Amino acid sequence: xxxxxxxxxxxxxxxxxxxxxxxxxxxxxxxxxxxxxxxxxxxxxxxxxxxxxxxxxxxxxxxxxxxxxxxxxxxxxxxxxxxxxxxxxxxxxxxxxxxxxxxxxxxxxxxxxxxxxxxxxxxxxxxxxxxxxxxxxxxxxxxxxxxxxxxxxxxxxxxxxxxxxxxxxxxxxxxxxxxxxxxxxxxxxxxxxxx
Amino acid sequence: xxxxxxxxxxxxxxxxxxxxxxxxxxxxxxxxxxxxxxxxxxxxxxxxxxxxxxxxxxxxxxxxxxxxxxxxxxxxxxxxxxxxxxxxxxxxxxxxxxxxxxxxxxxxxxxxxxxxxxxxxxxxxxxxxxxxxxxxxxxxxxxxxxxxxxxxxxxxxxxxxxxxxxxxxxxxxxxxxxxxxxxxxxxxxxxxxxx
Amino acid sequence: xxxxxxxxxxxxxxxxxxxxxxxxxxxxxxxxxxxxxxxxxxxxxxxxxxxxxxxxxxxxxxxxxxxxxxxxxxxxxxxxxxxxxxxxxxxxxxxxxxxxxxxxxxxxxxxxxxxxxxxxxxxxxxxxxxxxxxxxxxxxxxxxxxxxxxxxxxxxxxxxxxxxxxxxxxxxxxxxxxxxxxxxxxxxxxxxxxx
Amino acid sequence: xxxxxxxxxxxxxxxxxxxxxxxxxxxxxxxxxxxxxxxxxxxxxxxxxxxxxxxxxxxxxxxxxxxxxxxxxxxxxxxxxxxxxxxxxxxxxxxxxxxxxxxxxxxxxxxxxxxxxxxxxxxxxxxxxxxxxxxxxxxxxxxxxxxxxxxxxxxxxxxxxxxxxxxxxxxxxxxxxxxxxxxxxxxxxxxxxxx
DNA sequence: AATGAATGAGTATTCATTCAT
DNA sequence: TATGAATGAATACTCATTCAT
Numbered sequence: 146x147x148x149x150x151x152x153x154x155x156x157x158x159x160x161x162x163x164x165x166x167x168x169x170x171x172x173x174x175x176x177x178x179x180x181x182x183x184x185x186x187x188x189x190x191x192x193x194x195x196x197x198x199x200x201x202x203x204x205x206x207x208x209x210x211x212x213x214x215x216x217x218x219x220x221x222x223x224x225x226x227x228x229x230x231x232x233x234x235x236x237x238x239x240x241x242x243x244x245x246x247x248x249x250x251x252x253x254x255x256x257x258x259x260x261x262x263x264x265x266x267x268x269x270x271x272x273x274x275x276x277x278x279x280x281x282x283x284x285x286x287x288x289x290x291x292x293x294x295x296x297x298x299x300x301x302x303x304x305x306x307x308x309x310x311x312x313x314x315x316x317x318x319x320x321x322x323x324x325x326x327x328x329x330x331x332x333x334x335x336x337x338x339x340x
Numbered sequence: 341x342x343x344x345x346x347x348x349x350x351x352x353x354x355x356x357x358x359x360x361x362x363x364x365x366x367x368x369x370x371x372x373x374x375x376x377x378x379x380x381x382x383x384x385x386x387x388x389x390x391x392x393x394x395x396x397x398x399x400x401x402x403x404x405x406x407x408x409x410x411x412x413x414x415x416x417x418x419x420x421x422x423x424x425x426x427x428x429x430x431x432x433x434x435x436x437x438x439x440x441x442x443x444x445x446x447x448x449x450x451x452x453x454x455x456x457x458x459x460x461x462x463x464x465x466x467x468x469x470x471x472x473x474x475x476x477x478x479x480x481x482x483x484x485x486x487x488x489x490x491x492x493x494x495x496x497x498x499x500x501x502x503x504x505x506x507x508x509x510x511x512x513x514x515x516x517x518x519x520x521x522x523x524x525x526x527x528x529x530x531x532x533x534x535x
Numbered sequence: 536x537x538x539x540x541x542x543x544x545x546x547x548x549x550x551x552x553x554x555x556x557x558x559x560x561x562x563x564x565x566x567x568x569x570x571x572x573x574x575x576x577x578x579x580x581x582x583x584x585x586x587x588x589x590x591x592x593x594x595x596x597x598x599x600x601x602x603x604x605x606x607x608x609x610x611x612x613x614x615x616x617x618x619x620x621x622x623x624x625x626x627x628x629x630x631x632x633x634x635x636x637x638x639x640x641x642x643x644x645x646x647x648x649x650x651x652x653x654x655x656x657x658x659x660x661x662x663x664x665x666x667x668x669x670x671x672x673x674x675x676x677x678x679x680x681x682x683x684x685x686x687x688x689x690x691x692x693x694x695x696x697x698x699x700x701x702x703x704x705x706x707x708x709x710x711x712x713x714x715x716x717x718x719x720x721x722x723x724x725x726x727x728x729x730x
Numbered sequence: 731x732x733x734x735x736x737x738x739x740x741x742x743x744x745x746x747x748x749x750x751x752x753x754x755x756x757x758x759x760x761x762x763x764x765x766x767x768x769x770x771x772x773x774x775x776x777x778x779x780x781x782x783x784x785x786x787x788x789x790x791x792x793x794x795x796x797x798x799x800x801x802x803x804x805x806x807x808x809x810x811x812x813x814x815x816x817x818x819x820x821x822x823x824x825x826x827x828x829x830x831x832x833x834x835x836x837x838x839x840x841x842x843x844x845x846x847x848x849x850x851x852x853x854x855x856x857x858x859x860x861x862x863x864x865x866x867x868x869x870x871x872x873x874x875x876x877x878x879x880x881x882x883x884x885x886x887x888x889x890x891x892x893x894x895x896x897x898x899x900x901x902x903x904x905x906x907x908x909x910x911x912x913x914x915x916x917x918x919x920x921x922x923x924x925x
Numbered sequence: 926a927a928t929g930a931a932t933g934a935g936t937a938t939t940c941a942t943t944c945a946t
Numbered sequence: 947t948a949t950g951a952a953t954g955a956a957t958a959c960t961c962a963t964t965c966a967t
Contacts, residue, residue: 178463180375183940196949199942257462263507264459267452268373276507297512298497298520301504305496308503312458312471317492325493328523354930379958391932394959568853570765573961586928589963647852653897654849657842658763666897687902688887688910691894695886698893702848702861707882715883718913744951769937781953784938931964939957946949 163201166191170212175254179261182209206269213262213272217279220255228286234332237290241299241330242323245306256307291333298329354388358396361386365407370449374456377404401464408457408467412474415450423481429527432485436494436525437518440501451502486528493524553591556581560602565644569651572599596659603652603662607669610645618676624722627680631689631720632713635696646697681723688719744778748786751776755797760839764846767794791854798847798857802864805840813871819917822875826884826915827908830891841892876918883914 169191173182184205188195202208231240247253266272280300287296302325310316317325354360364386368377379400383390397403419439426435442448454474461467475495482491497520505511512520559581563572574595578585592598614634621630637643649669656662670690677686692715700706707715744750754776758767769790773780787793809829816825832838844864851857865885872881887910895901902910 178459184942185940194949196944196951200948205941260455260459260462263503264373264455266507267455273507273509277509280504280508294516294519297501297504297516298523301497301500301520302493302524304500304503305498306492306500308458308499309475309492309496312461312468313475314468314472321489321492324489325496325524328493328526329497329520331523357930378956380956389932391934391959391961392930395931398959400958568849574963575961584928586930586965590927595962650845650849650852653893654763654845656897657845663897663899667899670894670898684906684909687891687894687906688913691887691890691910692883692914694890694893695888696882696890698848698889699865699882699886702851702858703865704858704862711879711882714879715886715914718883718916719887719910721913747951768935770935779953781938781940781955782951785952788938790937928965928967930966932961933963934961936960937958940953940955942954943952944949945951 162191162193162197166193166198166201166208167212167215170208171216171258174209174212174261175258179209179265206271209265210271210275213258213265214275216255216258217262217275220259221279221282224283225286228289231290234290234330237287237299238323238326238330241303241326242319245303245310245322245326246319247310253311256311260308288333291330295329295331295333299326302326302329357386357388357392361388361393361396361403362407362410365403366411366453369404369407369456370453374404374460401466404460405466405470408453408460408470411450411453412457412470415454416474416477418450419478420481423484426485429485429525432482432494433518433521433525436498436521437514440498440505440517440521441514442505448506451506455503455506483528486525490524490526490528494521497521497524552581552583552587556583556588556591556598557602557605560598561606561648564599564602564651565648569599569655596661599655600661600665603648603655604665606645606648607652607665610649611669611672614673615676618679621680624680624720627677627689628713628716628720631693631716632709635693635700635712635716636709637700643701646701650698678723681720685719685721685723689716692716692719747776747778747782751778751783751786751793752797752800755793756801756843759794759797759846760843764794764850791856794850795856795860798843798850799860801840801843802847802860805844806864806867808840809868810871813874816875819875819915822872822884823908823911823915826888826911827904830888830895830907830911831904832895838896841896845893845896873918876915880914880916880918884911887911887914 166187170182170187172190173186177186182205184195184198187208188198191197198205198208202211227244228237228240231237262272262276266276284296284300287299291299306317306322306325361382365377365382367385368381372381377400379390379393382403383393386392393400393403397406422439423432423435426432457467457471461471479491479495482494486494501512501517501520556577560572560577562580563576567576572595574585574588577598578588581587588595588598592601617634618627618630621627652662652666656666674686674690677689681689696707696712696715751772755767755772757775758771762771767790769780769783772793773783776782783790783793787796812829813822813825816822847857847861851861869881869885872884876884891902891907891910
């Protein structure tokens with residue numbers, strides 16, 4: 146049964162479709178959480194037929210992994226961009242404070258997805274490489290300005306402060322945040338430049 | 341039609357059953373995560389028939405909430421016990437370091453459940469009271485030794501360090517942890533004693 | 536474990552309990568329909584423990600039958616009472632008109648139960664005796680005033696008019712009803728009194 | 731792991747399946763009543779797998795509504811066909827008598843379904859439109875021959891006579907029925923023809 | 926005599942995945 | 947290449963009934 150001559154088949158050849166599906170999956174994860182992320186919900190969000198998902202992705206698990214991978218990469222890029230103009234430890238304090246208070250890059254939606262990823266990675270070793278890559282990149286950014294131990298401390302602080310901000314009804318003030326960060330930051334020895 | 345001789349599967353009257361079911365639910369959450377926590381899995385873990393769950397708990401959601409509530413209470417008690425002999429800010433550094441490295445009270449299982457709770461609370465406002473009560477109690481402990489801002493910092497640090505420890509293959513050493521905590525801790529003004 | 540001396544056992548000896556349960560069953564049937572009439576709902580409506588139902592009634596089916604039987608008896612009594620002062624065919628027209636328009640005895644609740652009974656009887660032969668007894672009594676009333684054929688007609692008319700009144704958004708007016716009834720009524724030959 | 735030789739239970743692609751399911755649902759309602767009309771029973775009657783029902787119909791309620799809608803439409807068509815050759819009020823008496831005695835169109839199965847529909851509509855407002863449409867069409871037929879009040883009377887009479895015929899062990903004779911109908915029928919004023 | 930705990934069979938529904946077209 | 951129909955396994959939940967106490 147061929148299409149009538151002249152009739153344009155509806156949305157054939159759609160090379161970005163797989164991409165759109167991945168973004169839709171992220172939307173669904175953000176809004177409904179991993180447990181409620183189903184083929185049907187993603188298909189509806191992406192406005193593609195159900196069969197399209199299993200055509201492009203062998204399983205839901207694979208699609209989820211691809212979505213998390215993309216999300217982690219974007220988070221890392223935004224993170225790096227956020228620190229692009231940072232020059233010294235003082236700048237770090239300001240940058241991190243802004244980060245925690247959501248003034249930069251990552252909004253609650255992004256953080257929610259990140260926590261979904263963390264928890265999923267806890268049980269699915271296949272996702273560990275995603276979280277590890279993300280953690281390595283975010284630490285890599287901080288290590289340009291502070292020593293490794295400080296990096297670990299600041300990194301953990303960001304994690305904990307953001308999580309508590311999301312969950313708590315009694316949030317930390319911006320000044321408190323800055324004070325907390327400032328105590329944790331100790332500048333790295335300046336890289337030796339050629340004499 | 342009598343039962344096969346020797347087979348006597350009856351186990352009527354079991355007053356602690358509801359309790360056992362709650363603990364079984366925690367086991368299942370710890371091992372399989374909230375999304376995979378089904379009536380069937382819990383029933384199997386508790387070694388009770390399926391119908392028993394819905395008899396004692398109106399819904400899976402309710403059972404989950406009860407389980408998380410119990411877990412948070414136990415965590416808080418362990419937390420308080422862990423700080424029972426702490427006297428000053430120096431002790432706090434040691435106590436928190438031990439906490440992060442799992443030498444006290446909470447093992448990975450407990451932390452995994454806690455993160456499941458956090459994520460669940462993110463989407464289920466009914467669980468917020470559980471997380472808030474837990475957070476209030478853990479902060480209350482710290483505030484006996486350090487000022488409020490320091491409390492917030494140390495609290496966030498514990499959260500972030502533990503999460504990164506669980507997820508990372510490249511863990512922070514105990515000395516690093518101690519150093520990181522030490523920077524964050526600033527003693528509270530001593531309570532004025534008489535005379 | 537006997538009760539402490541002086542402690543009055545809670546609601547022991549309650550001879551009307553079976554009665555109360557039957558009435559509660561009728562309430563539940565009226566409000567929720569036969570398909571949703573469960574032990575639990577009835578127990579709650581009667582404010583008795585669940586076990587009490589199966590203690591007093593061997594099965595739900597039996598309880599339902601008892602409830603329908605009582606309802607039919609009450610309907611018949613109300614019906615007979617409604618015609619107590621009727622003297623001749625003209626009175627019948629007024630009495631039936633009032634009946635159809637709900638001015639007497641049977642309210643929508645009662646009619647709903649009656650239709651539930653009809654439908655249940657269609658499939659449960661055990662309930663046929665209940666519907667037949669009810670029909671015989673209601674016809675018996677009419678036969679005191681009109682001939683058998685007229686009785687059948689008026690009886691059917693009541694049934695149909697009431698059902699359409701309940702279901703229709705475009706009801707028949709009282710005058711129309713009276714007119715319709717009047718056409719159907721033909722007085723019985725007066726019983727011969729001793730010459 | 732290949733299927734046993736000869737066993738080939740596949741029956742993919744079945745474009746009329748939704749239709750067949752609706753008819754099977756009507757069979758089940760007729761035979762078992764609405765309360766016992768389950769997915770499983772309908773699936774068995776239609777000889778399709780269980781999942782097929784929920785694929786084609788979002789809920790059992792929707793399937794039931796679709797089935798009742800189809801049944802009412804068929805009833806109305808049969809009703810209209812039954813009166814196609816009726817010319818005057820006398821014909822109406824004969825036609826209605828035949829209707830009540832099941833000599834035309836609607837058999838007991840159809841009537842049983844109709845009463846199931848009535849009762850269901852009593853509690854589910856979503857079904858009211860179905861009963862109302864059916865009632866409007868059946869009255870529309872009668873109004874071609876008799877005045878509106880007579881229509882209401884005859885309509886109610888049919889309803890009541892059929893219901894009593896179904897439920898009673900002591901049925902009305904055909905002659906009685908004719909007599910009862912005849913009293914109710916009063917011809918409409920003839921439509922004025924030109925000249 | 927009375928009851929609340931217990932349970933297995935059953936209910937509607939969801940959904941990842943398969944596959945004929 | 948693409949998809950919508952199809953399905954079986956699983957899910958949460960209901961409930962009549964049983965029975966130890």
